Amino acid sequence: MKTGLITSDTYQNHNTGDGHPEKIDRVTVVIDNFKKLDNKNLIWKKPSKFNRSLLEITHNSDYINFVEKSFPEKGLSFLDGDTIVSPGSKDATLDAVGSIITAIDGVQNKDFKNAFCAVRPPGHHAEKNKAMGFCIYNNVAVGANYLINKYKLKKIAIIDFDVHHGNGTQDIFYDNEKVLYISTHQYPYYPGSGTNDEKGKHNNILNIPLPAGTTSEEYLNAYEFVLNKIKEFKPEFILLSAGFDAHKDDPLAQLQLESKDFYNITKRTLELSKQYCDGKVVSILEGGYDLQALQESTEMHVKALLEFN
Ligand SMILES: [Zn+2]
Structure with a gap:
């Protein structure tokens, strides 16, 4: 079995303006590196087109209309203080969502064992009816709802x-017992949410806030809580907001x-996924703003995905 790598060129036309950290080069350095590595077990795929009804499961129809009208004919348009779109953002946002759909279909059809989506814009800050934090549509949330609706799964872990x-993902699934959302994050920090007390209506949210300065060792210890919650939930599919x-x-x-x-946590997650969901894991790029660190870290992450095949 292989690992899917889902990407398209449209991210190159999602222009966020000079000096914006969520810039075009982020995905370019990731993709260029995988091209150079030329691993024969990496299956490159382009995102599929999908029906708007898929977006409507996750986002309000009014919000989708608002987003569709927000793409300017030229120049830039602001959806919030730091979420900026350009004329090319329309295709990029749709391809980011389409990537996770293609990745899920590929895993379900056994075209590959697991997959990584190299996309921008990211998605996890986008709420049901709100763009924020560089995110427009919540890619991973659309993926989870797709697994529920198309494949009739009842237990998806993100x-x-x-x-x-990921305030957006938490918002979308707060009262949905079919989706477990687990987040490790710096706290207190942007976007302000993510305390231990936010547990979801069905105890389906687990937030693991970590102070600034948290070391590798401390983080890896905290990641045990992630894995323990996965063991308790027994997911049928795991999505990674990477x-x-x-x-x-x-x-x-x-x-x-x-x-x-990132190799370590991916490997530990995959080992556990074998017990509960036959290693069905789809990962999608969220943040990462130092180009060198992003290139190395995505290589480590995908190395673990490839090894697990
Ligand atoms: Zn981030």
């Missing part, structure tokens, strides 16, 4: 190791992970 709390901004070199946050730690 593990979000981005350094920021942000790499907990890296020590990341300019936006202050956790102290090293690139190899």
Whole structure:
């Protein structure tokens, strides 16, 4: 079996303006590196087109209309203080969502064992009816709802190791017992949510807030709580909100992970996934703003995905 790598060129036309940390080069350095590595077990796929009804399971129809009208004919348009779109953002946002759909279908059809989606814009801050934090549609949430609706799964776990709390994903699934959302994140920090007390209506949310300066060792110890919650929930499928901004070199946050730690946590997650869901794991890029750290960390992450085949 192989690992799927889902990406398209449309991210190159999602322009967020000069000096914005969520920039085009982020995905370019990731993709260029995988091209160079040229691993024969990596199956490259482009995102599929999908019906708008899939978005409507996750986001309000009014919000989707608002987003569709927000793409400017030229220049830039602001959806919130730091969420910016350009004319090319329309295709990029749809392809980011389409990537996780393609990845899920590929795993379910056994075209590959697991998959990584190299996309932008990211998604985990996008709420049902609100763009924020560089995120427009919540890619991973659309993926989880797709698994429920198309494949009739009843237990999906989302593990979000981005350094920021995924307020959007939590918002979307707060009262949905079919989805377990687990987040490790720097706290207190943007976006402000993500305390231990936010547990979901069905105890289906687990937040693991970590102080600035958290070391690799401390993080890896905390990750045991993630794995224990997975054991308790017994998911049929695992989605990863894979942000790499907990890296020590990341300019936006202050956790102290090293690139190899992303190999470690991916490997531990995959080993556990074998027990509950036959290793069915789809990962999608969220944050990560130091280009070198992002390139190394995604390589480590995908190395673990490939080894697990
Ligand atoms: Zn982040």
